[in-house]
Amino acid sequence: MSTESISVIVRCRGRNERELQMKSPVVVRIPDQPGANQVSVNTSQDFITSQVADTRVYTVDQAFGPAADQTVFFRDVGLPLVSEFLRGYNCTILAYGQTGSGKTYTMCGDISDKEPGREAGLVPRVLCKLFECVDDDFMIKCSFVEIYNEELKDLLGDTKNARLRIFERKNSSGNGIRIDGLEEHHIRKAGEGLELLKKGLERRQTAATKMNDLSSRSHTIFSITLIQKKTDSEYQYAKMNLVDLAGSENISRSGAINQRAKEAGSINQSLLTLGRVINALVDKSSYIPYRESKLTRLLQDSLGGKTKTVLVANISPAGVDTQATTSTLEYATKAKDIRNTAQIGPLISDKVLLKELVDENYRLKLDLKATRNKEGVYLNESNYNELMINYKNLTSETEELRRQNELLTMQANENTHLLEDERKEKLKSIQSMKVMEERLSQLESALESQRSREMNVIKLTQQVIEHCNQESEEMIKSQNRYQKKLNEKLEELIMPVMQHVARSTQNDNDFGVTKLAERISEQLQAIGKEQQLLTNRILEKTEELRSFRSELDKVFAELKNQLGLLRSGISESQNNDTKFDRYLRNVFDDKPIVRNVTTESEKMIEDMKSQLVSQFSQFSKKLTQTTIEMVLNSTREKISEEQTKWIRKNSTLAETLADRNAKVLSSVDQCATSLQSHLEANVGYLNYQKAKLANLNNSVAATNTDVAEQSEKQNKVLRSYASLQSSNKELESTMGQIKESLSNLHEVLPPLKSQKTVPGLPELQKLINQPLGESKNRKTPHSSPTKRALPQPSSEKRRHTQQSK
Ligand SMILES: Nc1ncnc2c1ncn2[C@@H]1O[C@H](COP(=O)(O)OP(=O)(O)OP(=O)(O)O)[C@@H](O)[C@H]1O
Incomplete structure (x- = not known):
C-alpha cells in the first residue's frame, strides 16, 4: 500500500478595491505559466525604498x-479529483487562508445562475461533472454542515436547532465518523x-449578518x-468533502493564538487543532489530537488517513497582507509533508446496508421517544438561550415591521386615489399613444405606397433608359449598315475608275490621274474618319446614358436610404415610447410614493413627448414630401434634360449625317465628273495620238516611196559604179601595159640615165604609180565616182517603217 502526500495548491487572487485604494504594492509573484509551483513573496518592510529585496520562495504542487480563472482552476485541480472520486476514492x-483571500470564491464562487457560469467555483462544477459521468447505477446524496464555536449546524436541515452529534461507529462504509442527525439529501x-448549496449558503449568510461576521470564523463542509x-447485491461508498475553512488570520505560524483574537474571544478551536494535527502528522508524533476539535474529528480520514486530499492555500497579493x-x-x-494512504473503499453487501439502515431507524425512534417522555422539546441551555435571544430579536423586528406596515398602509391609502387619477391619465396617454401609433402606421403605409410609386418611377425611368439604349444601338447598327452600303457604293463607283486609272498609270505616266486617285483615297479616308468620329460620338452618348442611369440608381438608393432612416426613426420613437411607458408603469406600480412626486414631471414629459411626436410627425411628413418632391423633380428634370439633350444630339447627328452624306455624294459626283472629263480628255488625246499616228504612217509611206526611188537611184549609181570599175580595170590593164612599155623604154634608153631627167617624165611616172581613183579624186574631188557608202534610213524612219510594215 503506497502513501502519497497531500496535494498543496496555492491560489493568489488579484488586488481588491481596498488594497488598490491603499496603494498597497503587489508582493507575491507566481509565474504565469501552466505547471508553475513556486511562489515568491517580497517580505521587505519598506517595499519601495528598500534596496535589497527580502524574498521568500515557497515550493508547492x-x-x-x-490570471487563472475558475475554469482553469477546476480543470487543473477539481477535475482530476472527480475522476478519483468516481473510481471509489474518498x-x-x-480551502485555507485569511479572510477575504478567496476561499469561498474558490469553493463556491458565483452560484446565482441555475447552470454554473464562468465564475462558478469547485462545488457547482464538481456536481455538474459528476452528473455528466454517472448513470442509473449511481446514487448521489448531499449534506451541508457548518462548524461555529465548536457547534455543528445542519445548513440544509428542516428542523431548526436540531442537535447534531459526532459519533464513531465501526462499519464497513468508511472511517466510521458520522454526524448524527445531519440530513442527507x-x-x-x-x-x-x-439549490441545496444555495440554500445552505443563504442560511450561513443570514447568520453571518446577525452574528458579526460569522462567515470568517465558521467552517463549512x-x-x-x-x-x-x-x-446485484454489492455497493461502493465514496465521499467527497468540500471544506471552506474559517479565516486563518488569528492563527500564527506556530499555531499559537493571536493576542487580539484571544482578547476578542474569537478563539477558533477547530483551526487551532487543525494546525496542531498537521504539526503532529508532519513530526510523526505518536499522538495526533484529532479529537480536540470538531473539524479535525470530521476530517480525520482526510489528514493522514485513506483519503485523497487537496489543500488550497488562498493568499492575497498585497503588501498589507504579507504576514498573513x-x-x-x-x-x-x-501540510505538504502529510502523507495519506488513499484506498478505494470496500464493497458493502445490500444486507449490511439494510442492517445499518434498520439500526439507524431504531436509534432515531429511541431519540424521539426520549424527547416525548420529557413532555416537550428538549433543548440544552445554550440552545435555549440562543433561541430566546432569537425570539427577542424576532419580537422587536416584528414590532418594527408592524409599525412600518401601518405607515405604509397609510401612505398606500393616501396614494390610492392619486393612483386612480394616475391610472386614468395613463389610460388617456395610452389612448393618445394609440392614436399616434395609428397615425404613424398610416404614415408608414403612406410611405410604403410612396415607395411603390417611386419603384414605378424607377421602373419607368429604367424602361426609358432601356429604350434610349436600344434606340442608340439601333442607330449605331443602321449607321453601320449605311456606312457599309456607302462603302459598297463608293467601291462600285470608284473601283472601275481606279482600275482604269491604274491601267492608264501603267501605260502612261500621267501624274494628273495619280493625283486624282490619291485625292479620292484621301477623301475616302477622311470620310472613314468622320464615320469613326460619328460612331465614337454615338458610343459616348450611350456611355453618357449609362452613367445617367447609374446616377439615377444612386438617387433612388439615396431615396430608399432616407426612407429607411425615416422608418427606423419612426419605429425607434415607437420603441422609446413603449420603453418609457413600461418604465413609468414599473416606477409607479412598485413605489406609489414616487408617483406623487413624478406626476407633474410625467405630465410635462407627456406634453413634451406629444409635442415632440406631433412635431416629429409633421417634420417627417414634410421631410418625406419634400424629399419625394425633390427626388421626383430632380428625376424629371434630369430625364427631360437628358431627353432634350438626346433629341438635340440626335437631330444634330442626323443633320451631320445628312451633311456628310451630301458631301460624300457631291464629292463622289465631283469625282465622277472629273473622271468623266478626264476620260473625255484622254479619249481626245488618244484620238489626237491616232491622228498623229495616221500622219506618221502617211509620212512613212511617203518616205518609203522616197526610199524606193532612192534605192532605184542607188541601183543606178551602183550599176554605173560597176561599169566604172570595169573601165577602171581596163584602165589599169592599160596602165600596166603603159608601165611595161615604159620599162621597156627605159631599157631601150640606158644612156639617158646619166643625162638630165626628161622633162615631164617624173610627173608621168608618179601619175602612173598612183592608184587610179586617187589620181581622179585629186583631179576632180567633187565629181569623182569614188566609193560612197549607201545612205542609211534614220532610226526614227526605220521605226515608222517597221510600224507601217
Ligand atoms: N481568484 C479570484 N478572482 C477574482 N475574485 C476573487 C478571487 N478570489 C477572491 N475574489 C473576490 O474576493 C472577495 C473575497 O473573497 P471570498 O469571500 O471568497 O474570501 P474568503 O476567503 O472566503 O473570505 P472569508 O474568510 O471572510 O469568508 C470576493 O468578492 C471574491 O469575489
Whole structure:
C-alpha cells in the first residue's frame, strides 16, 4: 500500500478595491505559466525604498496567479479529483487562508445562475461533472454542515436547532465518523445539488449578518456521497468533502493564538487543532489530537488517513497582507509533508446496508421517544438561550415591521386615489399613444405606397433608359449598315475608275490621274474618319446614358436610404415610447410614493413627448414630401434634360449625317465628273495620238516611196559604179601595159640615165604609180565616182517603217 502526500495548491487572487485604494504594492509573484509551483513573496518592510529585496520562495504542487480563472482552476485541480472520486476514492478539498483571500470564491464562487457560469467555483462544477459521468447505477446524496464555536449546524436541515452529534461507529462504509442527525439529501440532477448549496449558503449568510461576521470564523463542509452499484447485491461508498475553512488570520505560524483574537474571544478551536494535527502528522508524533476539535474529528480520514486530499492555500497579493500570506504559505508547505494512504473503499453487501439502515431507524425512534417522555422539546441551555435571544430579536423586528406596515398602509391609502387619477391619465396617454401609433402606421403605409410609386418611377425611368439604349444601338447598327452600303457604293463607283486609272498609270505616266486617285483615297479616308468620329460620338452618348442611369440608381438608393432612416426613426420613437411607458408603469406600480412626486414631471414629459411626436410627425411628413418632391423633380428634370439633350444630339447627328452624306455624294459626283472629263480628255488625246499616228504612217509611206526611188537611184549609181570599175580595170590593164612599155623604154634608153631627167617624165611616172581613183579624186574631188557608202534610213524612219510594215 503506497502513501502519497497531500496535494498543496496555492491560489493568489488579484488586488481588491481596498488594497488598490491603499496603494498597497503587489508582493507575491507566481509565474504565469501552466505547471508553475513556486511562489515568491517580497517580505521587505519598506517595499519601495528598500534596496535589497527580502524574498521568500515557497515550493508547492501547483501555483495559480490572478490570471487563472475558475475554469482553469477546476480543470487543473477539481477535475482530476472527480475522476478519483468516481473510481471509489474518498476525496477532500480544503480551502485555507485569511479572510477575504478567496476561499469561498474558490469553493463556491458565483452560484446565482441555475447552470454554473464562468465564475462558478469547485462545488457547482464538481456536481455538474459528476452528473455528466454517472448513470442509473449511481446514487448521489448531499449534506451541508457548518462548524461555529465548536457547534455543528445542519445548513440544509428542516428542523431548526436540531442537535447534531459526532459519533464513531465501526462499519464497513468508511472511517466510521458520522454526524448524527445531519440530513442527507438524495439528488437526481446537478441543479438540485446547486439549490441545496444555495440554500445552505443563504442560511450561513443570514447568520453571518446577525452574528458579526460569522462567515470568517465558521467552517463549512459540503459533502457529496456517491453510492455505486457494483453488482446485484454489492455497493461502493465514496465521499467527497468540500471544506471552506474559517479565516486563518488569528492563527500564527506556530499555531499559537493571536493576542487580539484571544482578547476578542474569537478563539477558533477547530483551526487551532487543525494546525496542531498537521504539526503532529508532519513530526510523526505518536499522538495526533484529532479529537480536540470538531473539524479535525470530521476530517480525520482526510489528514493522514485513506483519503485523497487537496489543500488550497488562498493568499492575497498585497503588501498589507504579507504576514498573513507568509503564515498561510508556511502552513501549506508544512501540510505538504502529510502523507495519506488513499484506498478505494470496500464493497458493502445490500444486507449490511439494510442492517445499518434498520439500526439507524431504531436509534432515531429511541431519540424521539426520549424527547416525548420529557413532555416537550428538549433543548440544552445554550440552545435555549440562543433561541430566546432569537425570539427577542424576532419580537422587536416584528414590532418594527408592524409599525412600518401601518405607515405604509397609510401612505398606500393616501396614494390610492392619486393612483386612480394616475391610472386614468395613463389610460388617456395610452389612448393618445394609440392614436399616434395609428397615425404613424398610416404614415408608414403612406410611405410604403410612396415607395411603390417611386419603384414605378424607377421602373419607368429604367424602361426609358432601356429604350434610349436600344434606340442608340439601333442607330449605331443602321449607321453601320449605311456606312457599309456607302462603302459598297463608293467601291462600285470608284473601283472601275481606279482600275482604269491604274491601267492608264501603267501605260502612261500621267501624274494628273495619280493625283486624282490619291485625292479620292484621301477623301475616302477622311470620310472613314468622320464615320469613326460619328460612331465614337454615338458610343459616348450611350456611355453618357449609362452613367445617367447609374446616377439615377444612386438617387433612388439615396431615396430608399432616407426612407429607411425615416422608418427606423419612426419605429425607434415607437420603441422609446413603449420603453418609457413600461418604465413609468414599473416606477409607479412598485413605489406609489414616487408617483406623487413624478406626476407633474410625467405630465410635462407627456406634453413634451406629444409635442415632440406631433412635431416629429409633421417634420417627417414634410421631410418625406419634400424629399419625394425633390427626388421626383430632380428625376424629371434630369430625364427631360437628358431627353432634350438626346433629341438635340440626335437631330444634330442626323443633320451631320445628312451633311456628310451630301458631301460624300457631291464629292463622289465631283469625282465622277472629273473622271468623266478626264476620260473625255484622254479619249481626245488618244484620238489626237491616232491622228498623229495616221500622219506618221502617211509620212512613212511617203518616205518609203522616197526610199524606193532612192534605192532605184542607188541601183543606178551602183550599176554605173560597176561599169566604172570595169573601165577602171581596163584602165589599169592599160596602165600596166603603159608601165611595161615604159620599162621597156627605159631599157631601150640606158644612156639617158646619166643625162638630165626628161622633162615631164617624173610627173608621168608618179601619175602612173598612183592608184587610179586617187589620181581622179585629186583631179576632180567633187565629181569623182569614188566609193560612197549607201545612205542609211534614220532610226526614227526605220521605226515608222517597221510600224507601217
Ligand atoms: N481568484 C479570484 N478572482 C477574482 N475574485 C476573487 C478571487 N478570489 C477572491 N475574489 C473576490 O474576493 C472577495 C473575497 O473573497 P471570498 O469571500 O471568497 O474570501 P474568503 O476567503 O472566503 O473570505 P472569508 O474568510 O471572510 O469568508 C470576493 O468578492 C471574491 O469575489
